[in-house]
Amino acid sequence: MDFQLTSEQRMIQDSVRRMVDRDIRPILNAHDSETPLPKAAMRQIMELCANQGLLSARVPESAGGAGLPTLVYGLMMEQLPPVVTLAVLGQEVTVTRIHFESTDEQRERLLPDLMSGSKITCTGTTEPDVGSDPRSVKTRAETDGDDWVINGRKMWITNASICDVINVTTSVGKDDEGLSRMMRVVVDREVSPFEAREIPTLGLRQGHLGEVVFENCRVPKANQLGQVGDAARILTLTWLANRPILGLCAVHMAQAALDVALKYAGDRVQFGRPIGSTQLVQEMLADIATAVTTSRLLCYYALSCIDRGDRGNQVSAMAKRYAIATCQRAVSLAMEVHGAMGISRELGLEQHYRDVRMLPIPDGTNQILTLIEGRELTGLKAYRS
Ligand SMILES: Cc1cc2nc3c(=O)[nH]c(=O)nc-3n(C[C@H](O)[C@H](O)[C@H](O)COP(=O)(O)OP(=O)(O)OC[C@H]3O[C@@H](n4cnc5c(N)ncnc54)[C@H](O)[C@@H]3O)c2cc1C
Known part of the structure; x- marks a missing residue:
């Protein structure tokens, strides 16, 4: 077991x-x-x-993609500003889903x-009435000659308002259990x-999170992907x-928070000495550093399990849930180290505080991830699928 990155990974x-x-950064800084x-x-x-290969990481080189190991992809994504991570992940995962079958x-x-970025894409599964339970999607696809005719609404879709192409999870009717037969x-x-x-939101405000409305939208049948019924498997x-990549996005913010908190604790003097020399401020710094290290290692471990071909359900859910919750607290503690300065817009920690709060929701809420872990541990399902 070697916990060090290779020199190639560091490069x-x-x-x-x-x-x-x-x-x-210059592009982000040039805009509000x-x-x-x-x-x-x-x-x-x-x-x-x-x-850098970030839009086609999971597509093999033989198919024109970057074909990166998921750990390497995660190491790269960790370096991006969070708003970019979400947009790029939304694009890349859609590319991967289109590539599949x-x-x-x-x-x-x-x-x-889509792999070159000249067109922007996204995946629309969530709807106003359908979130954690995608097998209930209501957006209908009905056959009409050479077209599918789509009616319905998708909500909270990354990149939606600026997309050129959307991969839509639709329903073509119900199966025997009353669940949607889903088609891509x-x-x-x-x-x-x-x-x-x-849709205006709390954080990641330079990014795009939107709603899409399909009204008798005619789509050539040539754009149906795979088989009816494969959508849930491809999403999973x-x-x-x-999930671990979203965890690493939280690690990025907690690391940035740790860096500024350490500097401030050394510079800021109260009661005639740097606040960093007090035991309680050291405790906050130690908690933040522990959050960063444990979260990072767990996310790297989850990605390396996937690369090894393990069934990664449990560790992937664990990594996202743990890293985001732990790093959310770490960002908050770093604000506390700064006193009033922590909540100022000038410092930027308040932006991380808002941005990191966006992350527990996509690709499995904390509760759904907990239930996935529970199912993997016990072999018993606490929810349907
Ligand atoms: C930043 C961001 C990006 C997103 N990007 C996309 C995207 O690109 N494409 C897309 O399709 N969607 C996207 N989403 C939507 C996201 O996937 C959904 O919001 C998420 O699945 C949760 O659905 P919901 O918001 O409807 O909450 P609900 O499913 O209604 O859940 C509400 C609450 O109930 C809890 N809950 C639900 N069921 C259970 C249960 N069985 N047991 C215990 N608790 C339960 C949940 O954990 C949550 O706390 C994005 C969301 C965000 C915030």
Whole structure:
């Protein structure tokens, strides 16, 4: 067992960090931190990330992707600003889902623009009445000649308001148990127009989280992916790596919080001595550092289990739930180390505090992840699927 990154892994991380400092931060800084980026700016960021293989990480090289081990993908994603992590993950996971069990014709037609970032994409599963239980999706796909006709609404979809292409989880009816028979359809906005709008939220405000409305949206049947009934399996397979990567996004914020808290604790003097020399401030710093290290290691471990081919359900759920909860507390503690300065907009910790609060929700809430762990431990299901 070796807990050190290889020199190659460190070089890859450095390369992403350099790209962030040189190319991505200037784009983010040129725009209001509280407003979704213009589409052109997000596309520019996507294209930069594509150059590093981040938009096609899970697509094999033989199919034109980067074919990265998921651990390496996670190491790279950890270096990105959180708002970029969410946008890139939404894009890359959609690329992966389209790649899975599609035809050669579909891959050749759909994937190059998405893997290069020249088109923006997303996956729409969640609906106003359907969240943790995707087998209840109501967005209907009905057959009509050579088209599917789609009606329904999707909500809380990353990248939705600026997307060119959306991978939609639809229902084509119910099975014997009354659950949706789910089908995946790719909707190209130019060919099959639909409405999308941004939903204002607490954090990650330069990103895009939106609602999509399909009203008699005609989609060529050539855009149906895989088989009716495979949607839940494909979603689950891709959530496995997404979860620790979202955990690493929280680690990124907790590490940034630790760095500023350590400096402040050394500089700030009260009662005639640096606050960092007091035992209670040291306790806060020790708790933050422990959160960063344990969360990071657990997320790396979960990703390496997936790379080894283990069934990663339990550890992937554990990594996301633990890392995000622990790093949320760490960011809050770092604010406490700063006293009033901690809540100032000038310092930036309040933005991490809002951003990290967004992360427990996508790809499995804390409660759903707990139930996945429980099911894996006991072999007994506390919820349906
Ligand atoms: C930043 C962000 C990005 C997102 N990106 C996407 C995206 O790209 N595509 C997409 O389709 N969706 C996306 N979502 C939506 C996300 O997947 C859903 O919000 C999530 O699945 C939870 O659904 P819900 O909000 O409807 O909550 P609900 O499912 O209604 O849950 C409400 C509460 O009840 C709890 N609960 C539900 N069922 C149980 C149970 N059986 N036992 C115990 N507790 C339970 C939940 O844990 C939660 O606390 C995103 C959300 C966020 C915040």
